[in-house]
Amino acid sequence: MRLYAILIYIFLxxxxxxxxxxxxxxxxQAMIWQGFSxxxxxxxxxxxxxxxxxxxxxxxxxxxxxxxxxxxxLAALGLERMxxxxxxxxxxxIYIAILVPGIVIGISTLIAFVxxxxxxxxxxxxxxxxxxEMGAWMVIAAHVLFNIAVVALLVRARLQGMDRSLVEASEDxxxxxxxxxxxxxxxxxxxxxxxxxxxxxTFSFEDFIIAYFVAGPDVTLPIxxxxxxxxxxxxxxxxxxxxxxxxxxxxxxLAQVILQRGSRTLKT
Amino acid sequence: MEHPVIEFRNVTKRFGEVAAVVExxxxxxxxxxxSILGPSGCGKTTSxxxxxxxxxxxxxxxxxxxxxxxxVPAYKRPVNMVFQHYALFPHLSVSDNVSYGLRQRSPxxxxxxLAREVTEALAMVRLDxxxxxxxxELSGGQQQRVALARAxxxxxxxxxxxxPLAALDRKLRREMQIELQNLQxxxxxxxxxxxxxxxxxxxxxxxxxxxxxxxxxxxxxxxxLYDKPVSRYVADFVGKSNFFAGPTKDTVISVRPELVxxxxxxxxxxxxxxxxxxxxxLNRIFLGENTEYRVANDTLGEFMVLTPRKxxxxxxxxxxxxxxxxxxxPEAALVLAAT
Numbered sequence: 001m002r003l004y005a006i007l008i009y010i011f012l013x014x015x016x017x018x019x020x021x022x023x024x025x026x027x028x029q030a031m032i033w034q035g036f037s038x039x040x041x042x043x044x045x046x047x048x049x050x051x052x053x054x055x056x057x058x059x060x061x062x063x064x065x066x067x068x069x070x071x072x073x074l075a076a077l078g079l080e081r082m083x084x085x086x087x088x089x090x091x092x093x094i095y096i097a098i099l100v101p102g103i104v105i106g107i108s109t110l111i112a113f114v115x116x117x118x119x120x121x122x123x124x125x126x127x128x129x130x131x132x133e134m135g136a137w138m139v140i141a142a143h144v145l146f147n148i149a150v151v152a153l154l155v156r157a158r159l160q161g162m163d164r165s166l167v168e169a170s171e172d173x174x175x176x177x178x179x180x181x182x183x184x185x186x187x188x189x190x191x192x193x194x195x196x197x198x199x200x201x202t203f204s205f206e207d208f209i210i211a212y213f214v215a216g217p218d219v220t221l222p223i224x225x226x227x228x229x230x231x232x233x234x235x236x237x238x239x240x241x242x243x244x245x246x247x248x249x250x251x252x253x254l255a256q257v258i259l260q261r262g263s264r265t266l267k268t
Numbered sequence: 269m270e271h272p273v274i275e276f277r278n279v280t281k282r283f284g285e286v287a288a289v290v291e292x293x294x295x296x297x298x299x300x301x302x303s304i305l306g307p308s309g310c311g312k313t314t315s316x317x318x319x320x321x322x323x324x325x326x327x328x329x330x331x332x333x334x335x336x337x338x339x340v341p342a343y344k345r346p347v348n349m350v351f352q353h354y355a356l357f358p359h360l361s362v363s364d365n366v367s368y369g370l371r372q373r374s375p376x377x378x379x380x381x382l383a384r385e386v387t388e389a390l391a392m393v394r395l396d397x398x399x400x401x402x403x404x405e406l407s408g409g410q411q412q413r414v415a416l417a418r419a420x421x422x423x424x425x426x427x428x429x430x431x432p433l434a435a436l437d438r439k440l441r442r443e444m445q446i447e448l449q450n451l452q453x454x455x456x457x458x459x460x461x462x463x464x465x466x467x468x469x470x471x472x473x474x475x476x477x478x479x480x481x482x483x484x485x486x487x488x489x490x491x492x493l494y495d496k497p498v499s500r501y502v503a504d505f506v507g508k509s510n511f512f513a514g515p516t517k518d519t520v521i522s523v524r525p526e527l528v529x530x531x532x533x534x535x536x537x538x539x540x541x542x543x544x545x546x547x548x549x550l551n552r553i554f555l556g557e558n559t560e561y562r563v564a565n566d567t568l569g570e571f572m573v574l575t576p577r578k579x580x581x582x583x584x585x586x587x588x589x590x591x592x593x594x595x596x597x598p599e600a601a602l603v604l605a606a607t
Contacts, residue, residue: 168322169355171342173369173418180343183368187359 016245023238040235041243050240053224057205060136060220064143065201071144072151072200073193077185079152080159094156097149106213109142110134113214134216142214143204150203151196158192158262191262198255202248271334273298273426273458274319274347279328281314281482288314290482292328296426301452301459303469305505306479312462315479316428319460321345333425343372348419349428353435354411356403362414363399366390369422389417392451409440416448420455429461433468445472466506470494478502497522499605510571520606525572527600530561531583534593541595549590561586563594 023041027034044050079090113134121131166188170180208222215223221244228237272295281289289311296302304312317323318330321342329338337345348369356365366389367382377385390396393413403411412432419427432448433441449472452459463469469476470490477487478501486498490506497503500511503522510528512521531537534544547563550570559580561573573594575583586592 163353163355165351165353165355166357168320168342169349169351169357170368171322172320172347172349173422174343174372175368176343176372179372184357184359 019238019241020245022233022235023242025235025238028235040239044236044239044243047236049219050221050224050236053219053221056136056218057221060139060143060211061201061205063140064147064204065197067140067144068147068151068200069193069197072148072196073155073189075148075152076155076159079156094149094152097146098153100146102207102209105142105146106210109138109145109210110213113138113141134214136215136218136220138214138216139211139218139220140204142210143200143207147196147200147203150199151193154192154196154199154259155189158189162188191258195255195259195262198251198258202251202255206244206248270298271331272296273333274460275331275334276315276318276325277329277331279315279318279325279330281311281318281323282326287482289318289325292482292484294477294484296458296460297475299456299458300474301449301461301472303461303463303473303476304479305463305466305469305476307464307505310479311482312464312479313430316349316430316460316462319345319426320347320349320428346425347428348422348424349430350412350415350419350432352431354403354415356411356414356418358403360403361399362390362395362401362403362406365403365414366418366421368418385421386417389421392420392455393417408436409444412436412444416451420451420457423455424457426458426460429459431463432461433463434465441468448472470506476506478505497602497604499607501607503602503604508572508574512568512571514603514606518606519603522602522604523571523596523600525560525574526558526576528571528573528594528596529583530563530573530575530586530592530594532586532592536583537593537595540597542598542601544593544595547592547594549586549588549592552586552588559585563592565594 021033024036024038025033026037026039075090075094079087082090117132124130124132162185166184167180170184171177175183206222208220208226211220211223212226219227221240225237225240225244228234274294274296276292276294279289279292279294280287292311292315294304294315304315306312314323318325319332321337321340321344324339329336331337332345332347357368360368363383363386366386370377370382370385386399387396390398393416395410395413395417398406398410398414403414406414412435415432429448433444436444445468448459448461461469461473470493473490475487476490476493477484478493479485480501486493486502488496493502493506497506500520500522503509504511507524509522509524512523514520529537529541530547534546537544545565545568547565549561549563551562553560553562557577559575559577561575562570563573564570
């Protein structure tokens with residue numbers, strides 16, 4: 001390997017390596033190595049602020065992934081049946097939802113939610129004396145927004161690779177449209193839906209930017225990390241960062257494996 | 269009177285401006301092996317898809333066993349299809365593929381009953397013991413047989429076959445032709461095969477319909493089509509033929525190349541020929557059991573002569589550039605519509 005390639009890799013991965021390495025540091029200061037220890041993991045997981053943030057993040061990621069998988073799959077199926085210019089418009093919208101930077105989604109959803117709440121809250125207060133505000137549910141709404149596109153893209157790709165005559169064969173063998181969907185379409189799409197679920201989970205779990213705008217008083221794990229870094233980097237934060245990193249890595253690799261194994265069964 | 273198994277009444281199918289099938293009145297008789305023969309784009313596959321219920325006619329009606337099935341979706345029709353690329357479900361085992369149709373019934377047959385039926389169906393196509401295999405582990409010929417078993421297990425009114433042998437290599441295709449024919453006799457189910465391969469249609473079917481641009485131009489037994497084609501199109505599509513200028517502008521004279529006699533000179537040509545034509549040999553193709561000569565005559569132009577191996581002893585062989593004498597019996601020359 002060329003020297004500059006090695007330098008690029010060091011530049012990319014050294015900070016991550018420092019975080020992972022630092023999380024196993026026995027000392028109090030993140031920057032000075034004082035021997036191997038797992039104590040910061042223990043401390044991190046007994047810190048109620050961290051476990052609460054982790055619970056919030058897991059709840060948000062799970063709900064986001066589930067909703068995105070369902071809505072994204074339905075969107076892909078709908079788009080497949082659509083024809084003409086409208087289909088191109090929706091295709092473009094899907095790509096845009098993925099390409100738009102997180103900060104734009106964050107700001108725009110914040111503005112949208114705020115103006116929506118301002119509009120609807122007076123009625124809610126007079127009718128039931130309740131109001132809706134920013135919080136974990138708004139994070140879910142914002143996350144679902146772009147993760148639908150992720151799932152739809154994956155399922156679309158799989159649908160296009162699927163032999164149309166399989167659906168006809170099922171109908172020819174007396175399966176109703178619903179029966180065909182359940183017995184043929186869904187099993188063949190399952191790998192891409194599952195991969196989409198895992199990707200959506202990862203993107204939601206590790207997102208800071210969007211959550212920061214719309215989380216309101218709720219604290220997700222990335223928000224907690226961000227706010228505690230202002231008080232200095234501790235090995236405890238490194239431990240949390242390592243957990244987030246490992247979770248994301250494992251899920252991403254899993255999604256990739258599922259997609260690849262799935263595409264093998266499609267080729268007959 | 270017994271109803272045809274499938275009957276088209278004035279069926280027309282248009283895709284936008286294009287008419288794929290025009291005023292079709294096809295009737296499939298119970299128990300027959302019928303082929304629809306034609307080049308790609310002649311409407312044969314569209315006809316098949318209208319029988320299966322994947323397409324609905326733009327005009328006219330489709331009857332199955334005397335019952336009007338126009339507009340009825342595929343899953344409610346008592347016909348089954350073998351797809352061109354088999355369309356076996358990749359996520360299911362051979363056994364689950366074959367039992368798929370039976371499992372859609374309500375109430376669902378018992379597991380024991382399903383297993384028994386699957387074993388029987390697989391035995392019918394000589395795939396005993398393949399129950400737990402996956403479709404992608406099978407060869408093309410084996411996939412073809414699974415597709416057959418999957419369709420026949422339902423005992424359909426008609427088995428529709430869409431170019432079923434196109435994806436197989438030549439030798440396997442020949443074997444499957446014989447197997448399909450035997451299978452059809454054994455199960456007694458009506459077979460309807462769509463193909464562009466005239467040899468396939470002639471060798472397997474009881475009856476062949478030749479289609480052209482959405483219309484059936486002739487239907488009859490393979491021998492009738494071959495010996496008494498109604499037009500140049502049919503004579504050209506079913507077997508090979510030589511065409512010469514006919515007595516009128518709208519007609520041609522067709523002479524099958526194997527009916528042309530060839531000899532070194534007029535004296536050794538057989539008797540009873542309508543005319544003698546001296547020719548020059550332009551080309552010779554050795555085909556094994558036959559030899560095909562391309563010859564030219566000043567008035568007739570170029571034409572083909574097919575001589576069987578057996579006759580070479582009396583007539584001899586010819587080299588390129590040789591002159592020879594040719595002729596045919598009067599009944600060999602057919603006057604046909606030029607279209």
